[in-house]
Amino acid sequence: MNKPRIALILGATGGAGGEIAAALRRRGWRVRALVRDAARPGLSTDIEWCTGNAMNAADVAQAAHGVEVIVHAVNPPGYRDWHKLVLPMMDNTIAAARAAGARIVLPGTVYNFGPDALPLLREDSPQQPLTRKGAIRAELERRLQQASADGVRSLILRCGDFFGPHAGNNWFAAMVKPGRPARSMSYPGERELRHAWAYLPDVGETVARLLERENELAVFERFHFGGHWVDGNAMTDAIRRAVDNPTLPARAFPWWLATLASPFVTLFRELREMRYLWLQPLQLDNRKLVAFLGSEPHTGLDRAVETTLRGLRCISAAAGGPASA
Numbered sequence: 001m002n003k004p005r006i007a008l009i010l011g012a013t014g015g016a017g018g019e020i021a022a023a024l025r026r027r028g029w030r031v032r033a034l035v036r037d038a039a040r041p042g043l044s045t046d047i048e049w050c051t052g053n054a055m056n057a058a059d060v061a062q063a064a065h066g067v068e069v070i071v072h073a074v075n076p077p078g079y080r081d082w083h084k085l086v087l088p089m090m091d092n093t094i095a096a097a098r099a100a101g102a103r104i105v106l107p108g109t110v111y112n113f114g115p116d117a118l119p120l121l122r123e124d125s126p127q128q129p130l131t132r133k134g135a136i137r138a139e140l141e142r143r144l145q146q147a148s149a150d151g152v153r154s155l156i157l158r159c160g161d162f163f164g165p166h167a168g169n170n171w172f173a174a175m176v177k178p179g180r181p182a183r184s185m186s187y188p189g190e191r192e193l194r195h196a197w198a199y200l201p202d203v204g205e206t207v208a209r210l211l212e213r214e215n216e217l218a219v220f221e222r223f224h225f226g227g228h229w230v231d232g233n234a235m236t237d238a239i240r241r242a243v244d245n246p247t248l249p250a251r252a253f254p255w256w257l258a259t260l261a262s263p264f265v266t267l268f269r270e271l272r273e274m275r276y277l278w279l280q281p282l283q284l285d286n287r288k289l290v291a292f293l294g295s296e297p298h299t300g301l302d303r304a305v306e307t308t309l310r311g312l313r314c315i316s317a318a319a320g321g322p323a324s325a
Helices: 015-026 057-063 082-100 132-148 171-175 200-211 232-243 255-261 266-273 287-293 301-311
Strands: 006-010 030-035 048-051 069-072 103-108 154-158 161-163 185-187 194-199 220-224 228-231 250-252
Touching: 006 015, 006 082, 015 030, 015 069, 015 103, 015 200, 030 057, 048 057, 057 082, 069 082, 082 103, 082 132, 103 132, 103 200, 132 154, 132 220, 132 266, 154 200, 161 171, 161 200, 161 301, 171 185, 185 232, 194 200, 194 232, 200 287, 200 301, 220 287, 228 232, 228 301, 232 301
Parallel strands: 006 030, 006 069, 030 048, 069 103, 103 154, 154 220, 161 194, 185 250
Antiparallel strands: 194 228
């Protein structure tokens, strides 16, 4: 009997890392995860939890011993200290992957693209970010590409704005108020403009399918995930259907408040920097991904939105059943 493949997840308690871990487990992988406290209650019993810190190279190397894949989905919460933490963590992952002979998987974003690359983003679109976070994202990818020169394999799946039942900081959660029934929505862009959204369970399934075809992947591989390319009216209408309130108000996101609070609140400062992504249409060209896999995993918008709102506790668990796909 073949031994299961082993993956190490950095950031398994987050949205992207958690969904990738779940998809790999469904496909028979053995999943290991590095967390600060492996004994804390509530962690999934399907995962082998290791105590350690992604900022500690020895911890990452020890956790990565014997693995075939390292999923680098770890991010400082609330964007705090990004400039101090993000690149050293990636350096530790690259070193561990080199020692283990593992492929690195990076759930990518669109932050590393400036407005010049919009509205349609391809894998080879120029990366000329205008923001600090975007520059760090571009550097993450540059370091992976540089490491590929001496054989460190990597896979980047770039996605639009994440949403899902277990997602952390994201624009979808900013549209509603997690933990309470939806009374209104706050949309960050013009509702007539289309925007790319990535439902995290679909992202996890996509990563798992790509890794099943390891032998066909390049040493340094990039794909774009199309996800849901919908305008603000489609997204807000899906929220209305999910909460069964056709008159749920949709207001403009209070950018003025983010501007006022940005000197004092890191999250608002980072959100304000990303406003340019909402000023014109944003789409990811997924033709390469579809050609490689045959199709892109895709959950219908209504089901994805309802499941996300339940995860955010904006719909009670007892209310209704799941929407049709």
